[in-house]
């Protein structure tokens with residue numbers, strides 16, 4: 340599969356790279372890392388990074404500007420990174436590409452693309468990209484630019500929580516070591532990664548005060564529109580506090596309901612230390628990993644249903 344992907348990259352003059360909406364470091368890192376890799380090894384190719392700019396991750400990479408004109412996409416290669424289902428692809432036009440490739444590590448919820456490389460045992464899409472880099476080095480003398488090394492490392496850091504989550508395998512560390520050979524500033528990267536705006540630090544304080552914990556170890560936090568306004572925080576930004584009380588003794592799983600006024604529903608963020616929670620997410624317009632998932636609730640009643648399902652899981656765990 341890696342060879343097929345490399346052949347496709349070689350064959351096309353223009354390559355559009357997409358990733359999922361509301362991007363995390365792995366999404367941006369794999370997208371922009373692949374982009375930098377291609378641009379370095381094929382300077383005459385046109386590489387376009389698709390999707391909305393994510394302000395909080397602009398220290399990692401920025402998207403291509405002026406992409407309204409996609410006259411050439413019909414004759415282009417489209418690569419979609421870190422995105423389990425087509426609904427989550429950020430940006431228009433991907434389905435018009437001549438050849439489409441999916442590269443992802445999420446549990447397969449939707450098959451799409453002419454070529455699919457899905458590896459659920461990989462910690463991150465960036466980890467997979469490093470495998471691709473090694474393959475390209477061997478077969479096509481690819482060089483890895485320092486900037487791509489930084490981006491791919493950042494994605495692994497993001498998805499493994501600095502190598503502490505259970506998705507960190509010996510292979511994760513081996514592949515991370517490959518990019519760490521390059522001379523980029525990890526201290527600066529970590530500082531940017533884990534620094535928070537003052538308003539977020541204070542917001543976290545209120546979450547720590549207000550979250551509830553049930554008898555069976557389910558943590559529950561409602562973030563109301565009022566709270567978001569008070570701290571001047573967007574729905575997206577509120578994800579920064581998802582792990583704020585994860586170190587509470589006895590906590591098995593936790594859920595955040597974020598009131599999303601714009602869409603008139605609740606954004607649901609689920610995390611776990613044991614009970615498998617992505618099936619609950621799937622029951623409520625979402626999905627994700629066994630220990631980290633997301634969903635949507637149409638109203639307060641549906642948030643209560645989700646709590647009930649989670650509480651049952653925690654009880655039987």
Ligand SMILES: [Mn+2]
Nearest residue numbers: 365421463464
């Ligand atoms: Mn990922």
